[in-house]
Amino acid sequence: MEQLDDIDKKLLRLLQADAKLTTKELAARLGLTLSPVYERIKRLENLGFIKQYVAILDKELLGQPITIFCQVSMRYHDKAFIENFEKEIQKLEEVQECYHMAGQVDFLLKINMGSLDEYHGFVRNKLSKIENIGTLNSTFSLKVIKQSLGYRVG
Amino acid sequence: MEQLDDIDKKLLRLLQADAKLTTKELAARLGLTLSPVYERIKRLENLGFIKQYVAILDKELLGQPITIFCQVSMRYHDKAFIENFEKEIQKLEEVQECYHMAGQVDFLLKINMGSLDEYHGFVRNKLSKIENIGTLNSTFSLKVIKQSLGYRVG
DNA sequence: AGTATAGAAAGAAAAATTTTCGGTATGGAA
DNA sequence: TTCCATACCGAAAATTTTTCTTTCTATACT
Known part of the structure; x- marks a missing residue:
């Protein structure tokens, strides 16, 4: 956790809510440009803070309510x-x-x-x-x- | 569920395991080309089978074991x-x-x-x-x- | 049988995003 | 001051997403 600054934390919050946000959108919300956002994401992935990206399905529609x-x-x-x-x-x-x-x-x-x-x-x-x-x-x-x-x- | 054929089901299984798979990779695994895969994904999103895409974080690293x-x-x-x-x-x-x-x-x-x-x-x-x-x-x-x-x- | 039609798939081009890379600024340490 | 590390920026390259038109196939209708 000490490895994370406020921007990293905000980034994690954004990605855990919507992993489809583009680097561009993330950059706008974080007040940065593409490059640092891209590098931060890669770093968070490499450090293991981000474990994976998944699609969330609807269990009712899948017949398992x-x-x-x-x-x-x-x-x-x-x-x-x-x-x-x-x-x-x-x-x-x-x-x-x-x-x-x-x-x-x-x-x-x-x-x-x-x-x-x-x-x-x-x-x-x-x-x-x-x-x-x-x-x-x-x-x-x-x-x-x-x-x-x-x-x-x- | 009756709205889904075998390809849709396989697609859902793939995306719920890894949402970062590109349309290209998905197409290869499904034995299709880009277009039909792209259209199927959009359809599954619109029908609500796919609710959202999220990043999975590591709770231990976040200090919540x-x-x-x-x-x-x-x-x-x-x-x-x-x-x-x-x-x-x-x-x-x-x-x-x-x-x-x-x-x-x-x-x-x-x-x-x-x-x-x-x-x-x-x-x-x-x-x-x-x-x-x-x-x-x-x-x-x-x-x-x-x-x-x-x-x-x- | 022949023909129309709808649905799905294919292919190609355009738009957008991801990824790479060189350069700049800032802050700390020698 | 100078050097070094770190983070950020901007632009170009690579790849992917998205759109659009065409082709194929199965089905139903005459």
Whole structure:
């Protein structure tokens, strides 16, 4: 963070909101010309502050309106079991996010589905086949109230 | 979804993995020339399948390594109280995501912080000041096991 | 069968953007 | 002061985006 000045931070905020802004537009908003803006972007990419550029799709239009959070507790906590779970989770394309949690629950999964029925099938046929799962506690979202894709910068 | 053929789906998968792919590169991978690829992208944008393009930043480098999930239960469930909570949450820039949940818990918040200390300050000075909050149940992530930014397409 | 028509793809040219590069100004260190 | 590093500027080159016209193909109609 100390590697960033105010212009870098503003640049990151702009790009994380709209990656299609042209260098020209960015330069205008930052009060610079093309070259320094271009160089700053390349620098932020090389330093790893910018990891990638992606298109955000519409999950409703793609037929996956339901967001499910599934709290997973393992039966045993041997290193081998935990690592196996993490490896198996990577293979499940339905699992969009997986966090290793502190506390009672071991893992939190975020999953998008078209219906609860589909989710039921997923749990039954895929998730619950992973070894050593103790309890599953699923809740689903009725509505996304807020979803900012970016982090606070600055 | 019926509006999409196999080429569209592949195109969406490519763009949600890397939005910087040029039309030329996309055309090569899809076995087409520039024009139809260009037109398909514009169509997918206009139909809303592609919502926006963003830069993904590194939360560790930005000094926010901890991901916290906070389950919020309201004391009362009058429409006015719920709507007020939703409105207040929008104002809190620390809250990256907020879902209205089914079940015991009313809302699930996803929050990124630099430290648990900082989170403590946030809860004390900002979150808990919102009216009508019943209980808060926070857990935090030690490690992100998986984070795919895209949805399944097809 | 022949013909019209719509949709998608191709190709080429124009417009805009990205990328490179040489030059200038500023500030700190020797 | 002089040197050096850093950041910025401006212009040219390379590439990409965007627009437009033409070609192809499948389908439906007479």
